[in-house]
Amino acid sequence: MPELPEVETTRRGIAPHLEGRRIERVVLRRGDLRWPIPAQITEQLPGQQITSVERRAKYLLLHTAVGSALAHLGMSGMLRVLPPDTALGKHDHYDFVLDSGRVLRFTDPRRFGCLLWQAPGSTHDLLGTLGPEPLSAAFDGERLWRLSRGRRSAVKVFIMDQAVVVGVGNIYASEALFAAGIDPRRAAGRVSRQRYQALAAAIKRILAHAIERGGTTLRDFLNPDGAPGYFEQELAVYGREGEPCRRCGGAVAMRVLGQRSTFFCQHCQR
Ligand SMILES: [Zn+2]
Numbered sequence: 001m002p003e004l005p006e007v008e009t010t011r012r013g014i015a016p017h018l019e020g021r022r023i024e025r026v027v028l029r030r031g032d033l034r035w036p037i038p039a040q041i042t043e044q045l046p047g048q049q050i051t052s053v054e055r056r057a058k059y060l061l062l063h064t065a066v067g068s069a070l071a072h073l074g075m076s077g078m079l080r081v082l083p084p085d086t087a088l089g090k091h092d093h094y095d096f097v098l099d100s101g102r103v104l105r106f107t108d109p110r111r112f113g114c115l116l117w118q119a120p121g122s123t124h125d126l127l128g129t130l131g132p133e134p135l136s137a138a139f140d141g142e143r144l145w146r147l148s149r150g151r152r153s154a155v156k157v158f159i160m161d162q163a164v165v166v167g168v169g170n171i172y173a174s175e176a177l178f179a180a181g182i183d184p185r186r187a188a189g190r191v192s193r194q195r196y197q198a199l200a201a202a203i204k205r206i207l208a209h210a211i212e213r214g215g216t217t218l219r220d221f222l223n224p225d226g227a228p229g230y231f232e233q234e235l236a237v238y239g240r241e242g243e244p245c246r247r248c249g250g251a252v253a254m255r256v257l258g259q260r261s262t263f264f265c266q267h268c269q270r
């Protein structure tokens with residue numbers, strides 16, 4: 001599933017080919033993805049210039065003067081900028097035809113992605129309750145410590161709460177807790193301020209590193225055969241149940257927390 005670093009890599013891959021370009025036509029090959037595609041997409045966007053491409057959590061916003069297209073990649077989606085004659089696949093659901101002659105094309109076999117509309121000057125409901133971006137100054141260990149007081153939920157479930165901080169998906173939550181030496185099962189309210197500072201720093205470092213690695217895939221956003229965004233990751237614990245911990249050599253454990261697989265080392269994390 002595309003996580004925050006993959007979505008940011010998508011933004012960096014497509015933005016230079018969209019910003020300043022005019023949308024000549026919008027081609028929808030179905031009326032809905034996860035949700036119905038609102039009429040404004042086809043009625044308002046043609047003729048508009050894309051002023052900027054923004055990411056908020058795992059959403060991408062294509063801003064124009066009359067409103068913004070709000071796109072999510074879902075479980076399996078990808079957005080690429082392609083030559084106009086690129087053959088259509090059966091999972092290609094919409095195109096934005098640009099005045100450069102290129103086409104922004106969305107491909108998604110599972111159709112959990114979405115294409116929605118945000119009116120100018122407003123914030124879509126899906127974005128209204130989100131916490132701060134993990135790489136912004138608004139997110140730090142102090143925030144984690146303050147919001148976690150009295151919380152009994154497991155610290156891993158707490159840091160994956162989108163109202164606390166956005167973009168800490170299942171993989172990155174396990175990895176950051178390992179890096180900070182915190183047992184993912186520990187009650188969020190029983191983690192010290194100092195350890196939350198280490199955890200916030202680990203989250204920032206791991207996400208920034210993943211975005212940096214994603215940079216090597218940027219050219220694939222212009223390649224019809226490429227599958228951008230799902231880059232190989234160097235994982236310390238995620239998906240490594242029973243394999244040796246990279247720090248102590250003990251076996252990596254797996255437990256289900258909040259219905260999600262959670263990987264950790266019982267010796268290195270407490
Ligand atoms: Zn260990």
